[in-house]
Amino acid sequence: MGQHPVIKVENLWKIYNLGEVKVEALRGISFEVTAGEFIAVMGPSGSGKTTLMNILGCLDRPTQGHYFLDGQEVSKLSQNELAHVRNKKIGFVFQNFNLLPRLTALQNVELPLIYADLPPQKRKERAEEVLRSVNLAERAHHYPNQLSGGQQQRVAIARALVNDPPLILADEPTGNLDTHSSEEIMQILQKLNQQGKTIILITHERDIAEHCRRVLHFRDGQIVDNETVEQPIKAEIILSELLQEEEAVEPV
Amino acid sequence: MNLSESLHSAILSISGNKLRSFLTMLGIIIGVAAVVAMVSLGEGVTEEIVGQIGSLGSNQITILPGRSRGVPGAPVARRGGGDILEWDHYLDLEQVSFPAIKNVIAENTVSAVATYGRESVITRVVGTTPAYPEVRNFQVEVGHFFTQRDLEQAERVAVLGKTIAQDLFLSPQAALGKKIRIGGITATVVGVMEEKSTGFQDLGEQILIPITTMQKRLTGSEYLQTITVQTQKEEELDLVAKFLEVFFTNRLGDPDKFSIFNQQDVLDTINQVTGTMTLFLAAITGISLLVGGIGIMNIMLVSVTERTREIGLRKAIGARPFDILLQFVIESSLLSALGGLIGIVLGIIGSQLVARLSPYQTIISPEAAIIAFSISVGVGLFFGIYPARRASQLDPITALRYE
Numbered sequence: 001m002g003q004h005p006v007i008k009v010e011n012l013w014k015i016y017n018l019g020e021v022k023v024e025a026l027r028g029i030s031f032e033v034t035a036g037e038f039i040a041v042m043g044p045s046g047s048g049k050t051t052l053m054n055i056l057g058c059l060d061r062p063t064q065g066h067y068f069l070d071g072q073e074v075s076k077l078s079q080n081e082l083a084h085v086r087n088k089k090i091g092f093v094f095q096n097f098n099l100l101p102r103l104t105a106l107q108n109v110e111l112p113l114i115y116a117d118l119p120p121q122k123r124k125e126r127a128e129e130v131l132r133s134v135n136l137a138e139r140a141h142h143y144p145n146q147l148s149g150g151q152q153q154r155v156a157i158a159r160a161l162v163n164d165p166p167l168i169l170a171d172e173p174t175g176n177l178d179t180h181s182s183e184e185i186m187q188i189l190q191k192l193n194q195q196g197k198t199i200i201l202i203t204h205e206r207d208i209a210e211h212c213r214r215v216l217h218f219r220d221g222q223i224v225d226n227e228t229v230e231q232p233i234k235a236e237i238i239l240s241e242l243l244q245e246e247e248a249v250e251p252v
Numbered sequence: 253m254n255l256s257e258s259l260h261s262a263i264l265s266i267s268g269n270k271l272r273s274f275l276t277m278l279g280i281i282i283g284v285a286a287v288v289a290m291v292s293l294g295e296g297v298t299e300e301i302v303g304q305i306g307s308l309g310s311n312q313i314t315i316l317p318g319r320s321r322g323v324p325g326a327p328v329a330r331r332g333g334g335d336i337l338e339w340d341h342y343l344d345l346e347q348v349s350f351p352a353i354k355n356v357i358a359e360n361t362v363s364a365v366a367t368y369g370r371e372s373v374i375t376r377v378v379g380t381t382p383a384y385p386e387v388r389n390f391q392v393e394v395g396h397f398f399t400q401r402d403l404e405q406a407e408r409v410a411v412l413g414k415t416i417a418q419d420l421f422l423s424p425q426a427a428l429g430k431k432i433r434i435g436g437i438t439a440t441v442v443g444v445m446e447e448k449s450t451g452f453q454d455l456g457e458q459i460l461i462p463i464t465t466m467q468k469r470l471t472g473s474e475y476l477q478t479i480t481v482q483t484q485k486e487e488e489l490d491l492v493a494k495f496l497e498v499f500f501t502n503r504l505g506d507p508d509k510f511s512i513f514n515q516q517d518v519l520d521t522i523n524q525v526t527g528t529m530t531l532f533l534a535a536i537t538g539i540s541l542l543v544g545g546i547g548i549m550n551i552m553l554v555s556v557t558e559r560t561r562e563i564g565l566r567k568a569i570g571a572r573p574f575d576i577l578l579q580f581v582i583e584s585s586l587l588s589a590l591g592g593l594i595g596i597v598l599g600i601i602g603s604q605l606v607a608r609l610s611p612y613q614t615i616i617s618p619e620a621a622i623i624a625f626s627i628s629v630g631v632g633l634f635f636g637i638y639p640a641r642r643a644s645q646l647d648p649i650t651a652l653r654y655e
Contacts, residue, residue, distance in 0.1 A: 059568060059648045080572045087570020098565040098652065102268045114257050115570035159569070 004071045006166050006198045007033040007056065012065035014051050014221075025051040026062070027221040033200065035166070038193040038232075040209035041202045043218030050171075052218070053202050057090055057169050058082045070166050087115050091160025095172035097152045099144040105155045106131060106140040112163045130158040134188060150181030157188055161197075168192065170201045174208055180242055186211045187235035211235060255582075258575075262583040265555075266590070273587060276551040279544025280591030280631070281598060284624045287537045288599025291620035293606055294533065296613040298526045304450055305518060309389040311354075311483045313493050314513040315500060317475075336509050337476040339467070341500070342381070345479065350495060352488040353481055355383040358463050360477045362470065364435040366459055368420040375416060376458040377434055379466030385445075387482045390455060394424045395443030398462050406464040410439040415456030417444045434459060437469045489516045537624065544591065545631035552584050552639035556646075563643050564651025573644040580640030581633060588632025592625040599624075 014026040025048045033039060043049045054060040055067060058074055061082075067075045070089050077085065086092075099108045109127040118126070131137050134154040144152055153173060160168055170189065174182035190211060193199050201212060209215050210233045217225035266273045317336035342358040360379040365372055382400050385391050398409045412420075412427055421427040424444035431438050439461060448455040467474055483492045493514045501507045556563070563576055599621070603614040 054649050057568070059652075080574070083567065083570050083572040083575075086568060092568050094652065098561065098568075100562055100565070102264050111566070112569040115566075115572075115575060117254065163570075 005032040005034045005068075006037075006070055007031075007200075008066075008068040009056075010066040010068075012052075012055065012067060013063045014048075014055065014060070015063045024221055026055075028065070029221075029223055031216065031223060031226070033198060035198050036193070036196050037214060038190070038199045038212045039201070040212035040215045041200060041218060042204060042206075042209050042215055044204070047218035048221040049202055049218045051221075053169060053171055053200075056167075056200065057092060058085050083115075087112055088163055089165050089167060091157075091163070091165045091168045093153070093156050093160050093168065093170040093173045095175040097144070097149075097156045097176075099152055099155055099159075101144055104141050104143055105136060105147065105158075108144070108155055109158045109162050112159060116163055127158070127162055130162045131155070133161070134158045148181070149177050150184050153177060153181070153185050154188065157185070157192075161192070166198060168197055168199045170199065172203055173201065174203070174205070180239070182208065183235045183238045183242065187239060190232075190235055207233070255578075258579050258582045259586070261579055262586045265583055266587060272551065273590075276548055277544075277587055277591030277594065279547045280541065280588050280628045281544075281595040283537055283540030283544050284592050284595025284628055285598035285602060286540060287533060287624040288596055288616070288621050289602035289606065289614075290533050290536075291530070292599070292603035292614040292616045293612060294526060294529050295615040295617050296607070298522065299615055300613060301522055302519065305515065305522075307389065307448070308450055309387050309482065310515070311486050311489060312387065312515045313481045313483070313489060313496060314515075315479045315481070315496060316511045316513065317477075317509070319508045319511055335473070335475040336504065337479055339474050339476060341503060342476060342479055344503075345481065345499070348499075350492070352483050352485075352492050352495075354484045355387050355482040357381045357383045357387050357480050357482075358476045358478070359384075359480065360463055360466055360471070360473075361458075362435075362466070364459075364470070365433075366416065366420070367433040368430060371420045373416060373419055375413075377466065377470070378458050378460050379463035379470070380460055381463055383482075384460065387480055390448055391446050392443040393446040395428050395441070397443055398460075403462045403464050406462060406468045408437055408439040408465060408469070409442045409462065410434060411443040411445060411460040412441055413445050413454075413456035413458045413460075414447045415454055416459060417441075434461070435470050437465070439465075486516065489514050537627070541624075541627055541631050544588070544628070545635040548584050548587055548632055549635035549639060552580060552636055553642070555583075556580065556639050556643040559643075560646065560651045560654040563646050564648045564654065567646070567648035568652060576646075577640045577644040580643050581636045584636025584640070585629055585632040588636075589625070589629045591632075592628035595628070596621045596625060 009032070010030050012026050012029040013024070016023040016025055029052065041049045041052065051060070055062050058069070062075050065075065066073060069085065072085070074082065074085055100111070103111070106124070106127050109131055110123045113123040113126060128137065128140060131140050134157055136151060136154050136158065139147060139151060144155070147155065168189075173189075174185055177185065186208065189199055189201070201208070203209050210229055213229055213232050215227045215229060216223050217227065315337065339358070342356060345353070345356045358381055362377050363374065364377045366375050381403060382397060385397050392411065393414065395411070397411055398407065402409050410432065414424060417424045417427040420432065421430065427441045427444055430441050432441060445456070445460070481492060481496060483489055493512055496512055497507065500510050504510060566576060600616055603616060606612065607614040
């Protein structure tokens with residue numbers, strides 16, 4: 001793993017100027033994420049966790065402070081440079097999947113590679129490989145509306161992984177899914193983490209957050225608690241329990 | 253993101269919304285089709301008129317008695333006229349040593365009944381001079397034209413139009429050497445002209461005789477209806493026209509007693525009229541393409557709004573503002589280019605239909621098609637830029653949240 005932290009945030013402020021009112025969404029946040037961590041960010045709505053996510057994802061720039069991503073100061077980059085960073089260093093997973101409806105699963109996964117200017121043949125090979133790793137190889141040519149929610153989210157995870165970024169940002173990835181699919185997604189994320197991926201996950205569900213090894217609690221634009229999860233929940237175990245329950249119900 | 257990727261994505265988006273894409277293109281389709289069809293009709297008609305004028309022989313200046321007003325070549329009321337041009341004028345013009353003048357012919361036309369055996373037809377009889385075939389670009393098919401000697405002797409000879417020869421003798425060859433009655437005289441057929449039509453009249457329905465024969469034996473009048481002068485070169489038309497103006501003003505004492513029609517003036521007028529028509533068409537095209545372009549812009553703006561989430565997503569995974577701009581500009585250009593192509597095809601079909609269903613011929617003008625196509629692509633490009641810029645400036649955070 002790298003010598004430097006994947007994320008280093010120093011005294012980060014984000015102030016929204018809404019005419020007469022100034023909203024301080026982030027108030028001097030500092031923290032570090034080392035490579036290979038699996039962190040959950042929790043907090044009530046309005047606590048600033050979404051603002052933080054946008055800045056970490058290079059979709060927004062802080063009003064003040066420094067943000068080093070993979071050793072690079074990104075808070076002062078131009079639009080085009082930020083686009084490049086998003087493409088190469090960050091994999092996004094959204095609550096509502098955000099797959100393009102007119103593209104097949106494979107084409108959706110290829111999309112970041114297109115903006116990375118990879119030749120078509122290499123794109124296809126790489127996208128197929130990643131789809132295999134989320135167990136969707138046989139669904140490669142299905143369109144999003146032909147896939148279940150859980151499958152769609154797996155396609156989205158494949159898309160996030162395809163450029164092999166050092167950081168995965170997941171914004172409520174299980175928010176739209178049932179328990180079973182949620183656990184499947186968490187299982188994949190845990191597996192990725194074991195393989196060395198750094199993952200930051202935003203959630204407001206305690207059950208989901210406890211799959212991670214560290215939880216940052218947000219309130220009023222500040223980190224109020226930095227909790228280490230002693231015994232992270234193993235999605236695998238939950239899944240097998242769910243399976244047993246389903247089998248137990250079935251004979252009736 | 254390179255061009256072929258943008259193109260691919262544009263094709264996907266256009267084919268994903270076929271009806272809407274078609275309706276969006278409709279303005280461009282109609283505009284381009286109209287241009288292609290109208291220009292082809294305009295060029296066809298121009299070609300026909302110019303061709304007909306050319307077929308009457310080239311480099312001609314015609315002198316008529318009386319002053320005409322208005323556009324040369326158009327049928328207009330003449331003031332004066334009648335017995336003004338004299339046989340002497342023709343003879344003098346023949347003698348003039350003016351190198352630019354190649355030929356001079358005089359013409360008088362009367363209506364008469366031509367009879368052979370029991371067959372008779374009412375026809376035009378044209379009294380003229382031996383240079384007629386050369387000036388009118390109208391040759392003898394069998395036999396020969398009457399000669400200078402025939403003219404001087406006022407011989408009773410006739411050259412028949414092909415239609416008359418066929419009506420009276422069944423074939424041109426059979427007519428040679430036969431005697432026919434024309435009005436009050438009997439004339440020997442020495443030749444039959446080739447088949448020819450000016451577009452306005454069939455020249456096969458006339459009988460040509462020496463003008464002297466007509467003057468002395470048929471009408472008794474020495475006056476001429478027209479004198480036509482042929483120049484050596486086209487560039488000399490204006491020069492010779494000026495010379496004739498002076499010549500006849502001297503002879504007649506008044507420039508209002510005659511009119512000079514320069515063939516070049518007629519062609520210029522036709523070109524001027526068709527030029528105006530082309531300009532008019534261009535204006536209509538401009539407007540219809542503008543309307544089509546606004547239609548494209550409208551739909552592109554709707555499309556940008558509809559695809560806000562897609563734009564946000566693309567930006568989140570690494571699209572630069574320029575990539576988004578390119579994607580939408582290419583989409584609108586492709587729409588208009590496709591519309592332009594369909595328009596050209598429809599325009600060609602339309603002009604073929606016009607050619608088949610109307611008496612006019614049409615000529616497809618590749619220039620018009622290429623220009624209309626280029627303008628339509630340009631319109632798509634131009635009207636696509638504003639929506640595309642809006643798309644490229646979208647904030648990815650708001651765009652991703654857009655419902």
